Amino acid sequence: MSAVDLVQRQLEAYNAQNLDAFCATYADDCVIADLNGAVSQSGKDAIRARYAKTFSDYPKNRAWSINRMALGDVVIDHEKGERSPDGPFFEALVAYTVKDGLIARVDFVK
Numbered sequence: 001m002s003a004v005d006l007v008q009r010q011l012e013a014y015n016a017q018n019l020d021a022f023c024a025t026y027a028d029d030c031v032i033a034d035l036n037g038a039v040s041q042s043g044k045d046a047i048r049a050r051y052a053k054t055f056s057d058y059p060k061n062r063a064w065s066i067n068r069m070a071l072g073d074v075v076i077d078h079e080k081g082e083r084s085p086d087g088p089f090f091e092a093l094v095a096y097t098v099k100d101g102l103i104a105r106v107d108f109v110k
Contacts, residue, residue, distance in 0.1 A: 004068065007098075010096075019048065027099065027104045060082075064081070065077045074096070074097055075095075078091070092108050092110045093109040094106060
């Protein structure tokens with residue numbers, strides 16, 4: 001599976017709020033950080049806990065890619081999302097680094 005296909009699978013699982021399918025796209029030692037490198041989650045267990053809470057707190061939460069670029073194992077999305085159909089909306093740039101067929105690092109610019 002290509003890096004682009006993996007990131008799309010992750011986004012579809014996010015929108016379906018399928019926590020198992022979502023987490024299956026991440027490496028066990030995946031890191032989620034901001035652009036400056038500050039790590040917010042380290043490891044699949046921390047990612048699972050974060051998104052379990054997100055899915056619980058925002059059951060109608062959705063996101064979509066406005067623009068996607070890819071080069072090798074790096075996929076960069078300009079994403080827009082909403083916590084509910086009535087908003088609020090949010091936007092982020094998200095850089096996904098894929099290694100060995102799984103997302104190994106995610107860097108957010110919000």
